[in-house]
Structure formats: C-alpha cells, structure tokens
Amino acid sequence: MGDAKTRALTKTFILGGASALLYLILWLLSEHIMAYSQQGKWFFIIPIAIAFVFSAVHGAFTGYFWDVLGVKAKSVKK
Amino acid sequence: MMRHYLTWENLIIATLFIGLQVGIWAVYADPQIGTETTPTTSTALVFEPAEPKLETGEKIPLSLHGASGDIVWHSLKGKIEGRGDQVYYLAPAAPGKDTITVTDATGNTATLTIEVSGFLDLQIHNVLFLLFVGFVGGLVSGFIGSGGAFVLTPAMMSMGVPGIVAVASNICHKFPKALVGAMKRAKYGQVDVKLGIIMGISAEIGVLYGAHIQEMIKTRMGDAGSNLYVSVVFVVVLAIVGGYVLRDALKIYRSGNMAEQEEVTKLARWVQSIHIPGTMMYFNSLKARVSVLITIPLGFATGMLAATIAVGGFIGVPSMIYVLGAPSLMASASELVIAFVMGLGGSIKFAWSGFVDIRLAMIILAGSLFGIQLGAIGTTYVKPYMVKLVMGIIMVLVLLSRALMVPIYLSTLGYIDKIDTGIASVVSNISFSMLVGALLTGAIIVLYALWSGWRAHAVEEQAAEVAAMRTSFSLPESTIASQGVFDRMLVASDTSEFSAGALRQAINLAQQDINQLYVMSVLVSNPEYESLVPQLLQNEKQPLLAHLDQVKVQAQQAGVSCEALLRYGTTPYEELVAEAEKSRMSVIVMGRRGKSGVMRTMMGSSTAKVIGFSPVNVLVVPRAAPTISGQPIVVGVDGSRYSERAAAVAKQIAQFLNNAPVVVVSVVYAQHDAARREEANQAVQQTVDSFQAEDIKAEGIVVEGRAAEALVGEATRRNADLIVVGTHGRTGLERVLVGSVSERIIGLASCSVLVVKT
Numbered sequence: 001m002g003d004a005k006t007r008a009l010t011k012t013f014i015l016g017g018a019s020a021l022l023y024l025i026l027w028l029l030s031e032h033i034m035a036y037s038q039q040g041k042w043f044f045i046i047p048i049a050i051a052f053v054f055s056a057v058h059g060a061f062t063g064y065f066w067d068v069l070g071v072k073a074k075s076v077k078k
Numbered sequence: 079m080m081r082h083y084l085t086w087e088n089l090i091i092a093t094l095f096i097g098l099q100v101g102i103w104a105v106y107a108d109p110q111i112g113t114e115t116t117p118t119t120s121t122a123l124v125f126e127p128a129e130p131k132l133e134t135g136e137k138i139p140l141s142l143h144g145a146s147g148d149i150v151w152h153s154l155k156g157k158i159e160g161r162g163d164q165v166y167y168l169a170p171a172a173p174g175k176d177t178i179t180v181t182d183a184t185g186n187t188a189t190l191t192i193e194v195s196g197f198l199d200l201q202i203h204n205v206l207f208l209l210f211v212g213f214v215g216g217l218v219s220g221f222i223g224s225g226g227a228f229v230l231t232p233a234m235m236s237m238g239v240p241g242i243v244a245v246a247s248n249i250c251h252k253f254p255k256a257l258v259g260a261m262k263r264a265k266y267g268q269v270d271v272k273l274g275i276i277m278g279i280s281a282e283i284g285v286l287y288g289a290h291i292q293e294m295i296k297t298r299m300g301d302a303g304s305n306l307y308v309s310v311v312f313v314v315v316l317a318i319v320g321g322y323v324l325r326d327a328l329k330i331y332r333s334g335n336m337a338e339q340e341e342v343t344k345l346a347r348w349v350q351s352i353h354i355p356g357t358m359m360y361f362n363s364l365k366a367r368v369s370v371l372i373t374i375p376l377g378f379a380t381g382m383l384a385a386t387i388a389v390g391g392f393i394g395v396p397s398m399i400y401v402l403g404a405p406s407l408m409a410s411a412s413e414l415v416i417a418f419v420m421g422l423g424g425s426i427k428f429a430w431s432g433f434v435d436i437r438l439a440m441i442i443l444a445g446s447l448f449g450i451q452l453g454a455i456g457t458t459y460v461k462p463y464m465v466k467l468v469m470g471i472i473m474v475l476v477l478l479s480r481a482l483m484v485p486i487y488l489s490t491l492g493y494i495d496k497i498d499t500g501i502a503s504v505v506s507n508i509s510f511s512m513l514v515g516a517l518l519t520g521a522i523i524v525l526y527a528l529w530s531g532w533r534a535h536a537v538e539e540q541a542a543e544v545a546a547m548r549t550s551f552s553l554p555e556s557t558i559a560s561q562g563v564f565d566r567m568l569v570a571s572d573t574s575e576f577s578a579g580a581l582r583q584a585i586n587l588a589q590q591d592i593n594q595l596y597v598m599s600v601l602v603s604n605p606e607y608e609s610l611v612p613q614l615l616q617n618e619k620q621p622l623l624a625h626l627d628q629v630k631v632q633a634q635q636a637g638v639s640c641e642a643l644l645r646y647g648t649t650p651y652e653e654l655v656a657e658a659e660k661s662r663m664s665v666i667v668m669g670r671r672g673k674s675g676v677m678r679t680m681m682g683s684s685t686a687k688v689i690g691f692s693p694v695n696v697l698v699v700p701r702a703a704p705t706i707s708g709q710p711i712v713v714g715v716d717g718s719r720y721s722e723r724a725a726a727v728a729k730q731i732a733q734f735l736n737n738a739p740v741v742v743v744s745v746v747y748a749q750h751d752a753a754r755r756e757e758a759n760q761a762v763q764q765t766v767d768s769f770q771a772e773d774i775k776a777e778g779i780v781v782e783g784r785a786a787e788a789l790v791g792e793a794t795r796r797n798a799d800l801i802v803v804g805t806h807g808r809t810g811l812e813r814v815l816v817g818s819v820s821e822r823i824i825g826l827a828s829c830s831v832l833v834v835k836t
Contacts, residue, residue: 023444030437040432047250047429047436048422054440055254055447062447063262066455071528073266073458074535 012068015061022057026050123180123188131193132169135239140167140178140190147183150300154178155240156192169194170240204237205441211517212251212445218520219446220259220453222469223413224391227252228476229517230442231388232510243435246428248388250439251446253421259450260414266458268407270363273398274415276370277377281390281416282423284381289427292385302490309480309487311386316477319396324470326400330463340462346403363398363408376401377416384420391417392473399466406462410469449521456524459531468523475516482509551596551641551661563695563730563832564588568663569597570654570688573625576669579701581629583830584667586705588638590734595640597629598657600650619644651687659693665832667697670824686821689805689833695727699830704799706830708738712793713802714785714823715744717761720804724834725765728802731832732774739775741796742766745788746780755780786822793829801831 026033037046066072122144132138142149142163151158154177155170169192170176178190211233215226227248234244263269296304342350346364354369361368376397384390391413398409428434457465482505489497497505569584571577581597588595599622626642633640647653658666670685689696713728715721725742732738742765744758762778769776781788793801805820824831 023440026437026440033436037429037434037436038432040430043432044426044429044434047434047439048425050436051250051254051425051439051443054443055258058444058447059254059258059261059451062258062451065448066451071452071455071532073455074531 008064008068012061012064015057015064019054019058019061022054123182123186125178125188125190128190129193130167130190134169134194136169137166138169140165142180142188145180145182145186149183150181152179152181152300155242156194157240167192168240170243200437200441207233207237208438208441209445211514212442213449214517214521215442216255216259216446216449216451217453217456217524218449218468218472218517219255219391219414219417220262220450221410221456221524222391222453222465222472222520223395223410224389224417225469225472225520226446226449226517227388229513232513234438236510239435239438242428242433243438245388246425246431246433247435247438248442249421249424249428250434250436251442253418253425254443255446255450256414256417256421258447259454260411260418262451262454263411263414263457266411266454268411268457269415270361270404270408270412271415272359273361273363273373273402273404274412275419276359276373277380277394277398277412278416278419280374280377281381281384281394281420284378284383285385285390285420285424286381286427287378288382288385291382299491302487306484306487306491308386309484311383312480313477313484315383315387315392316473316480319392320470320473320477322400323396323466324474327463327466327470331467340399340405342403343400345401349401350403361402361404363404363412364402366403368402373402380416381420384417384424390420392469395465395469406465407457410457410465452528453524456528456531459535460527464523464527468520468527471523472516472520475512475519479509479512479516482512549643550657551598551643562591562664563727563734564590564665565592566662566664567595568654568658568661568666569595569629570650570666570668571597571599571625571629573621574669576671576701578669579703580667580669580697580699581632583697583699583703583706585633585636585638587667588633589636593638595633595638596643596661596663597626597633597640598643598645598654599626600653601644601646602648602650603646651684651691654688655691655693663694665695665697666692667699670698670700685824689820689824692835695835696833697830698824698833700828703828703830704797706735706800708732708735709799710739710741710796711735711800711802712741712743712789712796712798713765714789714804715742715761715765717744717757718804720834720836721761722804723836724802724804725768727832727834729769729772729774731800731802732769733772737774739777740769741792741798742769742776742778743789743792744778744780745785746782747784748782785819786826790823790826793827799829801827801829802834803831804834804836 033046033050036043124143126141126143127138130138130140137159145163149161149163151165153167156176156178157168157170158178159166159168167178176192176194178192179187180190181187208230211226211230215230218225230248230251231241231244234247235241239247260269260274264271292304292307295307299306349372350364350366350368352369352372353367354371357369357371358367359370359373360366376394380390380394380397383393391410394413394416395406395409398404398412399406404412425434485494486497486502486505488494489502564587567584567588569577569581571581584595601619601622622644626644630640630642643657645653645657654666657663666688668685668688685696685698689698708731711728711732713721713725715725728740732740742762744762746755746758750758758780762780766776766778779792781792783791789801789803792798801823803820803823820831820833824833
C-alpha cells in the first residue's frame with residue numbers, strides 16, 4: 001500500500017516537473033514560437049502540436065495531482 | 079480488438095472527420111482575413127499620423143482630415159475607440175500589419191496600413207487572472223461539458239487582447255482541455271465517443287457557417303451589429319433552453335426522486351422510433367438506434383451557437399438529453415468530445431490565419447486542466463439532475479447578463495435613443511460582472527456538490543467498513559467447544575510492548591500442537607466518532623492494521639497459521655470477551671501492564687476486566703516472561719472448588735507439555751491453627767496424589783505467609799514458568815473484581831499466570 005502511494009507521488013512529481021519544464025521552454029522560446037505561429041499557413045502546426053503535448057503532460061499531471069491529494073472519483077464497489 | 083473497431087460505420091465517421099479538417103485548411107489557405115478589397119480610394123481623406131508604427135497592445139490617437147458627415151472606422155485586427163474624425167486605435171496583440179478602413183457619409187473611403195511590432199506584454203496579474211478563470215471555467219466544463227469560454231474571451235479582451243486573438247486563443251485552449259476532460263470521464267464510463275464525434279462533425283460545419291454569418295453581419299453592421307446579433311442569439315436561446323433545463327432540474331428536485339433513473343422524454347422516445355433506412359446508427363448512451371439525419375441538425379445548431387457565443391454546449395447537452403434521450407451525465411461527458419472536435423477544427427482555422435497566441439492558450443490551459451479534472455471527479459458523486467441544475471442556473475444568469483447589453487447595442491446602432499456613455503459603461507461592467515458571477519456560481523455549486531457528495535460517500539464507506547469490522551473469526555458459532563487448554567487461543571494484541579510477550583507465548587504454545595492462532599485488536603471508537611471524524615479513525619486504524627499484518631507474518635514464520643481480526647468497539651474488553659464467547663475460544667492470551675512497585679501489584683484495568691468477565695481461562699503473560707515449557711508448573715490450591723478446577727487444568731497442561739513436573743502449593747497464614755494447617759496439607763496431598771495417578775511428577779508444599787507473595791515466591795524459587803490459579807465465577811460483585819489473591823499474583827509474578835475460570 002505504501003509502495004503504491006510512493007509510486008503515485010513519484011509519478012506526480014515527474015509529470016509536474018515535466019509540465020513545469022514545458023512551460024519554461026514555452027516562456028524562453030515564446031518570441032520565436034509567436035513569430036512563427038503568427039505567420040499562419042502551415043505554421044498552424046506549431047500551436048496545435050504545443051496544445052496536444054501540453055494536454056498530454058499537464059493533463060496527466062493534474063490527474064495525479066488530485067489523486068495524490070485524495071480527491072478521487074467515487075469508488076463503486078461491486 | 080482492432081477488428082472490433084474496423085466497421086464501415088466507424089470508417090465513414092473517421093473519413094468525415096479527417097475530410098473536414100482538411101477542408102478547413104483548404105478553405106482558409108486563402109484567408110479572407112488577409113484579402114482586402116481594394117478600396118475605392120479618394121485622396122480627399124488624409125490620416126494623421128500618416129505612417130504610424132507601434133507595439134502590440136499600444137494605444138494611439140488617430141485623426142482623419144477631409145471627411146464629411148458620419149465616419150465609419152473599421153480595423154481588421156486592432157480596435158477603434160471613439161467616434162468621429164478623432165479616435166483611438168488599440169493595436170492588436172499579434173505583431174504584423176493591420177489595416178484600417180474608413181468610409182465617410184459621401185461614400186469616400188481610405189485605408190491606412192499600420193505596422194505593429196513586438197508581443198503582447200503579459201503582466202503577472204494577467205497571468206494569475208487567466209489561470210484563475212481557466213481553473214473555474216475548467217471546473218464547470220468538466221462537470222457540464224462546456225462553459226467558461228464565455229467569460230474567457232471578454233476577460234482576455236479586457237486585457238487588451240484583440241477580439242479575434244482572444245477567440246482564437248480561447249478555442250485553442252478549449253480543445254486540449256476537452257480532450258483531457260473527455261478521457262477522464264471516459265474512465266467513468268460516461269462518454270459516448272461515437273455520438274460525440276458524429277455530433278462534433280456536424281457541429282464543426284455549424285461553426286464554419288456561424289462564423290461566416292458573424293463576418294457578414296460585422297461587415298454590414300459593424301461591431302455593434304455583431305454584438306447585437308450575439309446578444310439576441312444569447313437571450314433567445316438561453317431563455318428557451320435554459321429556462322426549460324432549469325425548470326426540469328427544479329421539477330426533479332421538488333419531486334424528491336433525485337436518485338431515480340432519469341426519464342426519457344416523449345420527444346426522445348418519438349425520435350428514437352423514427353426509422354429512416356440507411357441512416358440509422360446505434361448509440362451506446364441512448365441504447366437505441368437513431369437516424370443521423372436527426373443528429374446532424376442538432377450538431378449543426380451546437381456549432382452555430384459555439385461560433386456565436388463560444389458555448390455550444392448550451393444547445394448540445396440539452397439536445398442530447400431531451401431530443402435524443404441520453405442520460406444527463408453521458409450527455410455532458412459526450413459534449414466534451416463535441417467540444418474537442420469543434421475546438422480542433424476552430425483552432426486549425428484560426429492558427430492557419432496566425433491569430434492564436436499560444437502563450438495565452440497554454441496559460442489558460444494550465445489552470446483549466448486542474449479544473450476539468452476536479453469537475454469530472456465531481457460528476458461521480460452527484461445525482462444526474464445536478465448537471466441540469468448547474469447548467470440551467472448558469473444559462474439563466476448569462477441570459478440576464480446579455481439582456482442587459484441589448485439596449486446599449488440598439489442605441490449604438492441608432493434603433494433607440496442614444497444612451498449616455500457613463501450609463502452604458504456602468505451597464506457594460508455590470509453585465510461582465512454577471513458573466514463572471516454566473517461562472518463562479520456554477521463553480522461553487524460544483525465544488526459544493528463534490529464536497530457534500532464526497533462526505534456522504536465517505537460516511538457510507540465508513541459505515542460499511544465499521545459493519546465489516548463487527549465480523550467475527552471464520553469459526554462458525556456452532557463449533558463444538560474445544561477440549562484442550564490451548565486448542566483455540568485468542569490473543570489480545572495491540573501495538574504496545576505489553577502485548578508482545580503474550581503473542582510470543584501464544585505462538586510457542588501453538589507450535590507444540592495445533593499450529594493455529596486467533597489474534598484480535600480492538601480500535602476504541604463510537605458511532606458518533608466514526609461519522610464525525612472518519613479521517614481520524616482512519617489514521618488510528620492504519621497502525622493497527624499494519625501491526626496485525628506484522629503479527630501474521632511473525633506467526634507464519636514460526637509455522638503457525640494465524641487469523642487476524644480488527645474490531646471497532648466502545649469498550650475493548652467487552653469486544654474481546656464477546657468474541658471469545660462467540661467463537662468458543664479455550665483461552666484468552668494477553669499481556670500485563672506495570673513493571674514495579676505499586677504498578678506491579680496492579681494489573682492493567684483491561685486485563686482485570688477481561689478476567690472478571692471472561693467465560694474462558696485467561697493466560698496473562700508479562701512482557702519478559704520465560705517461555706512455558708513446564709519447568710515446573712506451580713498450581714495454587716486451597717481446598718475450594720475453584721482450586722480443584724485449577725488443579726485439573728494444570729494436569730492437562732502438564733500432559734500437554736509432555737508430563738512436565740508440577741508443584742502443588744498451599745499457603746497458610748502464621749496465625750492459622752493446626753486444624754487449618756492440616757486441612758491445607760490434606761488438600762495438597764490429595765492434589766499430588768491425583769497428579770501421580772496420571773504418571774505426572776508432582777510434589778506438594780505448604781508455605782506460610784501472605785497468599786500471593788508466598789505462591790509467587792515459591793514459583794520464583796523453583797524457576798517455574800507457569801502459575802495456575804483458580805478464580806471466582808462471573809456473577810455479582812465477583813464478576814467485577816478478580817479475587818484479590820489472583821490479582822496480586824498476576825501483578826507480582828514474572829512468569830505467565832493462567833487464571834482458570836470455573
């Protein structure tokens with residue numbers, strides 16, 4: 001039981017770190033990213049790809065975040 | 079597995095979806111935003127400054143010379159504030175070229191190209207505000223499938239983000255958010271992916287058409303016309319749909335049947351009964367086949383509304399519930415799939431034109447993903463009507479907010495008398511506050527529903543757990559009472575050091591023969607405590623469960639199988655005695671508190687109570703007591719029936735320990751006369767004889783002194799590892815107080831003491 005909790009905590013920290021890193025990269029490269037994405041046309045892939053990557057990493061992190069805090073979905077006992 | 083999904087139906091859906099995305103690129107490859115109609119220019123109109131250069135978000139005054147009559151200003155990306163020949167121009171967030179077009183009363187037009195450089199300067203308070211609104215919007219979306227966007231777009235615009243960039247960035251945060259929310263709710267089995275995609279595809283077409291209408295209105299009637307259109311759509315749609323949803327939710331609430339299965343409406347039953355060959359599709363959420371010719375217009379309307387007011391769900395969710403017959407929770411979850419499909423298409427459209435400010439989108443996403451997870455979790459705790467209630471309340475509040483603005487737009491367009499700018503500004507602020515209020519109200523209801531649902535669930539679980547804790551060992555009640563002294567040992571164990579000796583001794587005894595132990599812990603609690611502070615109880619339970627696990631391991635390592643039981647109870651000794659009686663235990667094994675002096679002569683009060691009330695023998699084991707191996711056994715006799723019973727049990731133990739030697743001790747006081755001493759001698763001799771008759775080595779001794787001290791002294795002198803004494807029955811006062819001699823013996827002895835109950 002303790003192991004499962006530790007594993008969940010580790011995952012949360014790793015995903016949280018990865019999410020923070022993504023935001024840091026976005027902030028550092030924002031000038032370049034904005035300059036390209038605002039040209040439009042095929043550069044549309046940049047914002048769309050960023051949105052997908054962030055949703056995967058940050059989405060997984062937020063899921064674990066509430067879980068670790070004990071906010072879980074109602075468990076249905078069969 | 080894959081083959082299961084490779085159906086013609088799914089293939090058509092996928093093709094439609096991909097085709098639509100490709101279509102959007104094709105249409106917007108030549109964006110109308112970039113194409114500007116060559117104005118019929120007139121050199122009569124002159125701008126000042128003639129070649130303005132400014133940063134994103136910057137505001138400058140602009141003047142126009144040579145115009146006559148009313149002037150219509152139009153900026154492609156930025157914002158024009160004011161009227162007449164002197165206005166303010168607010169540069170867009172996106173850098174690049176912007177074009178301003180002016181037309182005067184005589185039809186003269188002129189264009190001005192403006193160079194906008196730099197980026198939108200994001201302030202920390204802007205970021206925090208977006209994170210917060212993102213979170214609240216996400217919370218509501220996770221719960222009702224959409225919402226939040228109607229606040230985000232104006233919120234971003236209030237920071238100086240141009241409308242189109244605000245819409246684009248909003249939609250670009252919406253599709254990843256909807257994706258995460260849909261995946262989360264799919265885990266709870268609430269999503270009908272097929273219905274979501276089918277509706278999503280038609281909704282995307284609706285978005286494109288809706289956006290086209292918007293642009294047309296904007297071109298013909300300007301910003302105010304566009305705003306009027308949006309507000310009227312808001313008011314009409316929200317009044318009809320929102321009013322109906324809220325009425326339905328309140329009806330369910332008043333009926334008191336909140337937990338009952340939702341009824342499928344008459345309309346939905348009729349829709350499900352329509353059969354149009356070649357168009358029928360089975361949907362899991364409806365548990366019925368419905369013609370796609372019915373879902374298409376519903377999806378289209380959802381998209382139209384999304385393009386107009388940014389919240390398609392206000393049509394999407396109610397239409398799935400009331401027209402198609404989907405349960406509320408599945409409708410709101412499937413709406414997230416629609417939002418994803420629409421959002422992806424919309425984002426591609428806006429990103430193709432370069433309007434997406436990905437920084438804004440990702441900041442909102444950072445907050446909204448926390449919110450959407452929480453909102454999705456919330457749906458598992460609430461009754462379905464809550465989705466309708468939250469949606470209905472938000473819709474009605476938004477309706478009021480937009481209705482307030484209608485007169486302002488009507489006045490701007492000149493349909494009614496001009497409204498004072500001051501009043502207009504106040505009304506506009508109130509309207510925006512109401513929007514924020516609508517979202518916050520929704521969020522508060524969701525959080526409250528989550529909290530109360532979670533608490534109710536926790537109490538239910540706790541009650542179930544407590545009920546489970548009241549169970550007994552697996553021994554059936556009808557089990558025939560055990561014969562041997564140590565056949566069925568119930569060890570009272572807790573995390574304290576005092577019970578360690580008892581466990582060790584019990585394992586040792588079990589190893590000799592039966593190899594089975596029953597270990598029990600009692601967690602002190604009461605029903606009120608259980609329901610009020612379940613968390614506290616949980617915290618106390620954990621160490622006990624861990625302890626019992628450890629006990630099992632310890633027993634198993636010694637080759638003894640062990641059954642452990644954790645019970646809740648107000649009084650531990652009652653639980654222990656009740657269990658011993660119910661499971662027909664042969665002996666209760668427990669520790670003793672107290673080490674020296676007065677403490678040593680007093681047993682732990684629990685131990686005393688267990689001995690007093692126990693129907694079976696009790697073995698009290700001090701922490702450092704030697705292992706019972708029969709070296710020798712000391713039994714106290716006084717000629718009473720209690721001591722006869724003790725002697726009989728001692729005999730059984732001696733045989734159990736391979737004919738261990740027994741010392742029979744009787745104690746007399748110094749003042750006892752010769753007759754009393756003779757009685758003692760006879761009692762000892764009779765007992766010794768009875769042992770010897772069974773081939774057990776026994777010797778008898780009569781010692782002088784205080785009963786307990788003399789008996790324990792004899793046991794110590796002979797290095798005895800077990801003292802056996804009898805005690806009174808279980809009635810009257812005796813039941814509460816252990817015989818004072820037995821009590822003192824237990825308190826003084828450093829070896830184990832078996833109290834034999836009669």
